[in-house]
Amino acid sequence: MEELFAPPGAEWRPVAPALARMRRLVLSTAAGVAALAVVVLELVLPLPWWPWLFVPVVVAVEVAGWVLIGRNARWWGYAECDEDLYVRHGALFRGMVVVPYGRMQYVDVQAGPLEQLFRIASVHLHTASPGTSARIPGLPAVEAARLRDRLTALGESEAAGL
Amino acid sequence: MSGGAGPDRPFRRLSPLTPLVRGSLVVVVVLGSTWDDLLRGDVGPIGWVLLATVVGGAVFGTVSWLRTKYWIEGDELRVDTGVLARQSRRIRVDRLQGIDIVQPFVARLFGLAELKMDVAGGGAREGSLAFLPLAEAHRLRETLLARRDAVREGEAAVTAPSGTAEREVARLDIATLVLSLLLSPETAGFVAAAVALGVTFGLLGELGGLAGVVPVVLGFAWTEFRRLSAYYRFTVLTVHDAAAPDTPGLPAPTGVQVRRGLFERNTATIALSRVQGVLVTEPWMWRPFGWARLDVAIAGYGREEHHGGPTASTVMPVAPLAAVRELARILLIDAGAPDPLDVVLEPPPARARWVAPLRWRYLGVGLSERLLVARVGLLTRRTHVVPYARVQSLQLLQRPWQRRLGLADLQVDSPQGPVRLRARHRDARQARELLDRTHGLARRARTGADRQRLVRTQQKSPSPSGASSSAASSARESSSR
Numbered sequence: 001m002e003e004l005f006a007p008p009g010a011e012w013r014p015v016a017p018a019l020a021r022m023r024r025l026v027l028s029t030a031a032g033v034a035a036l037a038v039v040v041l042e043l044v045l046p047l048p049w050w051p052w053l054f055v056p057v058v059v060a061v062e063v064a065g066w067v068l069i070g071r072n073a074r075w076w077g078y079a080e081c082d083e084d085l086y087v088r089h090g091a092l093f094r095g096m097v098v099v100p101y102g103r104m105q106y107v108d109v110q111a112g113p114l115e116q117l118f119r120i121a122s123v124h125l126h127t128a129s130p131g132t133s134a135r136i137p138g139l140p141a142v143e144a145a146r147l148r149d150r151l152t153a154l155g156e157s158e159a160a161g162l
Numbered sequence: 163m164s165g166g167a168g169p170d171r172p173f174r175r176l177s178p179l180t181p182l183v184r185g186s187l188v189v190v191v192v193l194g195s196t197w198d199d200l201l202r203g204d205v206g207p208i209g210w211v212l213l214a215t216v217v218g219g220a221v222f223g224t225v226s227w228l229r230t231k232y233w234i235e236g237d238e239l240r241v242d243t244g245v246l247a248r249q250s251r252r253i254r255v256d257r258l259q260g261i262d263i264v265q266p267f268v269a270r271l272f273g274l275a276e277l278k279m280d281v282a283g284g285g286a287r288e289g290s291l292a293f294l295p296l297a298e299a300h301r302l303r304e305t306l307l308a309r310r311d312a313v314r315e316g317e318a319a320v321t322a323p324s325g326t327a328e329r330e331v332a333r334l335d336i337a338t339l340v341l342s343l344l345l346s347p348e349t350a351g352f353v354a355a356a357v358a359l360g361v362t363f364g365l366l367g368e369l370g371g372l373a374g375v376v377p378v379v380l381g382f383a384w385t386e387f388r389r390l391s392a393y394y395r396f397t398v399l400t401v402h403d404a405a406a407p408d409t410p411g412l413p414a415p416t417g418v419q420v421r422r423g424l425f426e427r428n429t430a431t432i433a434l435s436r437v438q439g440v441l442v443t444e445p446w447m448w449r450p451f452g453w454a455r456l457d458v459a460i461a462g463y464g465r466e467e468h469h470g471g472p473t474a475s476t477v478m479p480v481a482p483l484a485a486v487r488e489l490a491r492i493l494l495i496d497a498g499a500p501d502p503l504d505v506v507l508e509p510p511p512a513r514a515r516w517v518a519p520l521r522w523r524y525l526g527v528g529l530s531e532r533l534l535v536a537r538v539g540l541l542t543r544r545t546h547v548v549p550y551a552r553v554q555s556l557q558l559l560q561r562p563w564q565r566r567l568g569l570a571d572l573q574v575d576s577p578q579g580p581v582r583l584r585a586r587h588r589d590a591r592q593a594r595e596l597l598d599r600t601h602g603l604a605r606r607a608r609t610g611a612d613r614q615r616l617v618r619t620q621q622k623s624p625s626p627s628g629a630s631s632s633a634a635s636s637a638r639e640s641s642s643r
Binding site for chain 1: 461554555556557558559560561562565570573575576577578582590591594597598601604605608
C-alpha cells in the first residue's frame with residue numbers, strides 16, 4: 001500500500017529522528033512517573049493488592065507507545081514538487097495532503113521549549129481552508145527555516161488568490 | 163491615531179438620529195425592568211436612576227455622534243470614534259470582501275441602516291457604520307465597491323460608481339416557508355413530546371400537570387418564529403453591471419443579492435467571483451414535495467453558524483428542486499454555470515458496507531468537466547459541490563479499518579463554511595486516482611481562471627492607447643501575483 005501514498009516523481013523526505021527521541025522521552029517520563037506513583041502509594045498507604053496491576057498496564061502502554069512513535073515518525077514525510085507540497089502523516093490513521101504553493105496563505109514555524117532542546121521545529125502551512133492539515137513536525141531547525149523561506153517565496157510567485 | 167483630522171477634511175457624520183435609535187434600546191430595557199414600579203407611581207430612587215440613565219445616555223450618545231466621523235482618503239475608509247478613548251480605524255478599500263446593509267427593527271422605523279464591512283483576513287466583520295440613512299448607505303456601499311475595483315485593477319483614477327441593474331430571480335412564498343418550517347425534525351420531536359406528555363397526564367387523570375407543557379410549547383414557538391422572521395420575504399436577485407447602451411438585455415450577473423427578514427431587513431450581496439462551493443440539502447421530510455435548500459460557501463463568511471438556525475450562507479431556505487438548481491447554476495457562473503445535480507455520481511464499492519452499513523448506499527462522488535460533487539446522507543441528503551478552480555488543498559485519508567478493506571477517503575478542503583466535500587469509502591486505488599485527477603483539473607482550472615481574469619481586466623481598462631500597454635502589464639502583474 002506504499003504506492004498509494006506516493007508523491008509523483010519524488011521521494012519522501014523524512015523528518016528528523018530527534019522527533020521520535022523527543023516523543024519517546026515524554027512518553028517514558030510520563031510512564032515512569034505513573035509507575036513510581038503507584039509503587040510509592042502502595043508501599044506507604046495500606047492499599048489492597050490490585051493497584052499493583054497498574055504497573056504492567058503502564059509498561060504495556062509504554063511499549064505500545066514506543067513502537068507507534070517509531071512507526072509514526074517513519075511515516076511522516078514531505079516532498080516539494082514543482083507546484084505543490086505533499087505531506088504524509090499518521091501511522092494508524094494515515095493521510096496525505098496536497099497543497100498547491102499558490103493556495104498558501106501563510107507559513108508558521110513553531111518550536112516549543114522541549115523542541116528547542118532537541119533542535120527541531122514544526123512547519124505549518126495555512127490555506128484559506130481550516131481543514132488543510134499540512135503540518136510537518138520535527139524538522140531540524142535549519143531545514144525548517146529553509147522550507148519556510150522557500151514556501152513563502154513559491155507562494156508569492158504562484159499565488160492564485162482565493 | 164487621527165493625525166490631522168482637522169476640520170478642513172471633508173468628513174461625514176452618521177445620521178443625527180443615531181443616538182435616538184441606539185438609546186431607544188436602552189430606554190426599552192430600563193423601562194422593561196422597572197415598569198411595574200413606575201405604574202404604581204413609585205418614583206423613588208429607581209425613578210431617579212432611570213432619569214439619570216436616560217439623560218446620561220442622551221449626552222453620551224450626542225457626544226459620541228459628534229465625535230464619530232468617517233471619510234474616504236486615498237485607498238482607505240477612515241472612521242474616527244470614541245468619547246473618552248479616541249479610536250481611529252482605517253479600512254483598506256482593496257481588502258473589502260463585501261459590504262452588507264442591515265436594518266435592525268428600530269433603525270428600520272427611522273429609515274436608517276447599518277453598513278457592515280467584511281474585511282479579508284481573519285474573516286471577522288471588522289468594520290461597521292451605524293446608522294446611516296438607507297439611501298446614503300447604499301450610495302456609500304456603491305462608492306466603496308467601485309473604488310475597491312478601481313484599486314484592484316491598479317488604476318489611479320477613480321471612476322464614479324458604476325450603475326448596477328438588478329433582476330429578481332426567486333422569491334419565497336409564505337405558505338412554502340411555513341410548511342417547510344413545520345416539516346422539520348424539531349416539529350417531529352415536539353409533537354412526539356407533546357403526545358407523550360398528554361397521554362401520560364391523561365392516563366394519570368391529572369390534567370393540571372399539562373401546565374408543564376407550556377414552556378415546551380413556548381420554546382418551540384420561539385424557535386419557529388425566529389426562523390420565520392429571519393426568512394420572511396426572502397428574495398433573491400441577480401446583480402448585473404449596467405448594460406452597455408449598444409447591447410440589448412443584461413450582461414451576465416456579477417453578484418447575487420439576498421434580501422430577507424420581517425423585523426430586521428437584511429441585505430447581503432454575494433460576489434459570484436468569491437463563491438467557493440455550494441451545498442444542496444434535501445431533508446427526508448421535504449422529499450415528497452421535491453423541496454431543497456441551497457447554501458453557498460464564501461471565503462471569510464462562514465462564522466455565523468448555529469445548528470439549524472438562520473445563517474448568512476443560505477441563498478434559498480426552501481424551494482422546489484428545479485428552482486434550487488437554477489440558483490445553483492447562477493452561483494456557479496464562474497465555473498461555466500453547470501447544473502451540479504446533473505453530474506453522474508458513482509457509488510462506493512460494496513465492501514464499504516462493513517464500515518458504513520446504512521450510509522454506504524447513499525454515498526456518491528462524481529467528477530464533471532468543471533465540478534467535483536459528493537453526496538452523503540441517509541435521512542438528510544447533502545450534495546456538496548466545489549468547482550475545480552476553488553479547490554484549496556486535497557487530502558487522502560485512510561483509517562485503520564479502511565486499510566483492512568482497501569478503502570480510503572478523498573477530502574477537498576474549502577474555506578470555513580457549509581461546504582465540506584469528502585468522498586467517503588472509495589476503493590483506495592480509485593481514491594488516489596480521484597486525487598490525482600482532481601489535482602490536475604484544479605491546476606488547469608486555476609491557471610485558466612487567472613487567464614480569464616487577466617483578459618477581463620485588460621478589456622475593462624479604458625486607458626488611452628499610449629498608457630494601455632503599461633496598464634495591461636500592471637494588470638498582468640497583479641493577476642499573477
